[in-house]
Amino acid sequence: MLSSSQTSSPFSTVSVFVGALLIRLGMLAVGAWIDRASSTVKYTDIDYFVFSDAARFLSDGGSPYERDTYRYTPFLAYLLLPNLWLHPAWGKVLFVIFDLLVGFLIMKISSQYKVANNTPLKIQPMNGFSSFFAASPPVLYASFWLYNPLVINCSTRGSADSLVSALVLATVLLVQQNRPILAAAFHGAAVHFKVYPIIFSFSYLAALPESDTDGEGQDLTPIGSWRSVWPFSTRKRLLFSVVSALTFLGLTLAAYALSGHPYLSQGLLYHLTRTDNRHNFSPWFYAIYLDFQDEERRRLLGLAAFLPQLLLLASTSLTLGPRDLPFCVAVQTMAFVAFNKVCTAQYFAWYFSVLPAAGPSLASLPSSLPLFLGVAWLLALGAWLACAYLLEFQGRNTFFATWISSLVFLCVNVGLLAWLLEAWGRGEGGIMPAALSREDGITRAREGGGGLRPRRKRERIPVSSERR
Numbered sequence: 521m522l523s524s525s526q527t528s529s530p531f532s533t534v535s536v537f538v539g540a541l542l543i544r545l546g547m548l549a550v551g552a553w554i555d556r557a558s559s560t561v562k563y564t565d566i567d568y569f570v571f572s573d574a575a576r577f578l579s580d581g582g583s584p585y586e587r588d589t590y591r592y593t594p595f596l597a598y599l600l601l602p603n604l605w606l607h608p609a610w611g612k613v614l615f616v617i618f619d620l621l622v623g624f625l626i627m628k629i630s631s632q633y634k635v636a637n638n639t640p641l642k643i644q645p646m647n648g649f650s651s652f653f654a655a656s657p658p659v660l661y662a663s664f665w666l667y668n669p670l671v672i673n674c675s676t677r678g679s680a681d682s683l684v685s686a687l688v689l690a691t692v693l694l695v696q697q698n699r700p701i702l703a704a705a706f707h708g709a710a711v712h713f714k715v716y717p718i719i720f721s722f723s724y725l726a727a728l729p730e731s732d733t734d735g736e737g738q739d740l741t742p743i744g745s746w747r748s749v750w751p752f753s754t755r756k757r758l759l760f761s762v763v764s765a766l767t768f769l770g771l772t773l774a775a776y777a778l779s780g781h782p783y784l785s786q787g788l789l790y791h792l793t794r795t796d797n798r799h800n801f802s803p804w805f806y807a808i809y810l811d812f813q814d815e816e817r818r819r820l821l822g823l824a825a826f827l828p829q830l831l832l833l834a835s836t837s838l839t840l841g842p843r844d845l846p847f848c849v850a851v852q853t854m855a856f857v858a859f860n861k862v863c864t865a866q867y868f869a870w871y872f873s874v875l876p877a878a879g880p881s882l883a884s885l886p887s888s889l890p891l892f893l894g895v896a897w898l899l900a901l902g903a904w905l906a907c908a909y910l911l912e913f914q915g916r917n918t919f920f921a922t923w924i925s926s927l928v929f930l931c932v933n934v935g936l937l938a939w940l941l942e943a944w945g946r947g948e949g950g951i952m953p954a955a956l957s958r959e960d961g962i963t964r965a966r967e968g969g970g971g972l973r974p975r976r977k978r979e980r981i982p983v984s985s986e987r988r
Contacts, residue, residue: 533627536659537620540666544616547676548609568678571611575600585782591790593713593771594779596680615675618682623662625689626877629846631658632696633880661879665872674869681866684714685873691717692846692877695724700760707760708767712775715791716870719833719856721764723848726841728756801863801904803930806923808861825861832859840944846878847944851937858933881944893936900929 551563574584574597584590584597602610665671675682687710694703707724710717775783804825832855840848853871857863904925910916 532656533659536663536666537623540623540663541616541620543667544619544672544676547672548612548616551612551676552609563677565674565677565679567680568611571596571600571678571680572603572608575603579604583779583782585779585786591786592680593787594775594783595771596713611680612676612678615678615680615682618686619671619675620666621686622682622689622873623666625686625693626665626873626879627658627662629689629693629696629877630661630879631656632693633846657879661876664876664879668872670865671869671872674866679866679869681714681869682873684710684717685869687713688717688720688849689873689877691720691724692849692874695727695845698729698756700728700756701763704760704763705767708764709771711764711768712771715788716856719829719852720849722834722837723841723845723852725757725760726837727845727848728760729754730842801865801867801926801929802861803923803926804861805926806919809919821861825859828859829856832856844878844881844944846874847881850874850878851940854933854937854940858930858937882940893932893939896932897929897936900925900932904929 554561554563570587570590571592573587574590574592577586578584578594578597579601584594590597599614600611607613671682687706691703691706691710694700694706703724707717707721772788775787779787802825804821807821833852836848836852836855840851850871853874857867857871860867904922907918907922907925911918911922
């Protein structure tokens with residue numbers, strides 16, 4: 521919990537959110553002006569035109585999948601129907617609202633931060649930033665999302681990623697609040713809207729309690745029960761698994777009833793088999809581009825890209841999930857995006873939303889190395905964008921240079937991930953010392969769980985026998 525000195529005043533919190541809203545409304549107005557003034561370069565993202573066209577097909581009694589390249593749930597087209605009879609910018613305003621909701625959820629998660637064995641983590645000031653800006657740490661964590669230029673650009677151009685980010689963060693918050701049924705419902709909805717949140721499933725399960733307890737904390741799992749053999753089979757973990765699966769299946773069946781087979785092929789299965797030969801931030805794009813006509817080699821490349829993701833996701837779920845869920849989700853998102861066979865600028869918003877939520881874990885980290893890595897990240901991004909601009913807009917053959925830039929960008933992301941994991945493992949972020957006290961660790965060890973084990977007292981050998 522936050523102390524009274526750390527609790528943000530209503531004015532500071534409201535001013536941060538009002539400022540973020542005004543900036544976004546201003547960018548919506550600027551974007552509308554650019555769209556009217558230019559016939560070649562549009563501010564509005566191409567995906568937003570796809571959403572709007574799909575909603576138009578829907579309102580005319582057709583299917584949203586009659587619009588080429590519409591590869592989303594039909595419910596997204598339903599959400600954007602007011603584009604036709606209210607205002608064309610309705611969808612952008614909706615995504616801006618979800619942007620602000622993500623900021624609110626970041627603030628809630630960081631102000632109720634819990635780690636190992638549901639232990640509250642004392643929130644530390646961010647190396648002087650809190651006092652400098654006269655705001656509490658949770659408000660500052662939310663500001664990293666609310667005032668991120670890339671995030672503002674994505675939502676005001678018409679990207680729907682803030683909707684999925686809000687569902688993911690709501691799931692994290694509810695898991696930390698030990699509310700598995702609601703958390704499972706949000707998780708199932710998130711996976712339906714965008715397949716990638718399924719990678720967090722085992723982390724959510726690992727973060728839920730390791731045993732079924734009563735109101736006084738007594739373990740209710742019978743000795744010798746099959747549930748004591750397989751720890752993932754506690755009542756809350758089973759509830760989470762069943763409810764999330766039923767939510768996903770229910771929404772999927774409803775989408776199939778509305779749109780039929782086109783939904784399965786374009787809105788769901790396409791994302792599992794997608795191979796993009798266009799240039800993107802992933803270094804895999806060049807190999808896919810060269811072997812695009814060879815289906816077997818494309819399949820092997822997809823498998824090669826998936827294996828590093830699988831290993832990283834499995835290891836982090838088991839090691840970080842039970843101890844620090846927000847940090848685990850942030851690391852998994854960064855690893856998934858970095859090693860994915862397709863990576864666009866909108867993917868960065870996925871981990872820009874979860875990294876600030878893990879702020880309490882990172883507040884006391886030394887600022888020199890992350891500053892260096894942040895600058896390296898921006899430089900690598902700029903180098904890639906320069907090569908891609910020459911390729912796409914100037915028609916120059918810079919495929920190889922773009923691929924080299926993608927490799928450099930991957931190395932920078934891997935370096936950032938390695939530094940975060942190493943720093944967290946050393947406890948520099950305040951996690952292990954603050955969250956897992958010796959008393960808590962001893963209790964968990966006696967109960968057969970994880971945590972610290974009581975140190976054995978060293979038996980003192982008598983001086984006389986020692987000399988012998």
